[in-house]
Amino acid sequence: MDFEDKYSKEKRFAxxxxxxxxxxxxxxxxxxxxxxxCLAYLGHPGEALQNALFGxxxxxxxxxxxxGGLLLLVVGATFLSGAKxxxxxxxxxxxxxxxxxxxxxxxxxxxxxxxxxxxxxAFVLGCEDFEDWTFLSDMRPAIxxxxxxxxxxxxxxxxxxxxxxxxx
Numbered sequence: 001m002d003f004e005d006k007y008s009k010e011k012r013f014a015x016x017x018x019x020x021x022x023x024x025x026x027x028x029x030x031x032x033x034x035x036x037x038c039l040a041y042l043g044h045p046g047e048a049l050q051n052a053l054f055g056x057x058x059x060x061x062x063x064x065x066x067x068g069g070l071l072l073l074v075v076g077a078t079f080l081s082g083a084k085x086x087x088x089x090x091x092x093x094x095x096x097x098x099x100x101x102x103x104x105x106x107x108x109x110x111x112x113x114x115x116x117x118x119x120x121x122a123f124v125l126g127c128e129d130f131e132d133w134t135f136l137s138d139m140r141p142a143i144x145x146x147x148x149x150x151x152x153x154x155x156x157x158x159x160x161x162x163x164x165x166x167x168x
Contacts, residue, residue, distance in 0.1 A: 007094060011086040014097045017148055018079025021104070024062060024141040025072025031057055032066035061139040072141060075103045098156070101149045108146030114138060 030036050036053050056062070078100035085093025115138040122130035 007086045007091065010094050010097050011083055013152055014079045014083035014086065014093075014100065017104075017145070018076045018083055018100065020148070021072050021076030021079060021141075021145055023076075024060070024145065025069045025074075025076055027053065027057055027069070028062050028065055028072060028141065029069030031062065031064035032069055034064075060141065061136065061144075062141055068140065068142070071107060072145075075100055075107065075142075078103060097152075101153050104142070104146045104149040105153060107142045111138070111140045111143050
């Protein structure tokens with residue numbers, strides 16, 4: 001079995017999910033910095049682009065958050081680095097895919113714990129600050145993008161454990 005056949009799934013997976021993370025991170029970062037608001041000064045084309053960007057962000061639950069955008073960009077860059085190394089024939093690129101998968105799942109867990117804490121404050125404690133809170137209020141791209149990474153983790157979970165079987 002040659003190198004191309006052996007790592008083709010990992011390479012495609014890393015390329016697709018890395019691109020999705022990078023795109024979501026870029027949109028979240030641009031919205032957080034306020035650069036999207038500057039597009040209106042370009043005239044009609046800039047205004048249409050700004051409306052499209054805000055519409056995309058609302059549809060995909062992408063909040064304006066600089067640090068969250070940088071986080072998504074780091075995870076995306078990790079996956080894309082793995083895809084690049086696998087494309088050039090370096091088998092260690094699969095480690096980037098594994099680390100990207102673990103990063104994506106870790107950050108999704110952090111966001112889910114934050115969502116759980118906010119749910120407790122809204123529904124159990126009945127805080128006024130969380131009066132209109134819903135689960136979609138805390139939905140982030142890191143949560144639903146990690147759902148795409150979860151099957152990759154589950155299919156290779158023995159390789160993620162210290163006593164797991166090495167890659168063949």
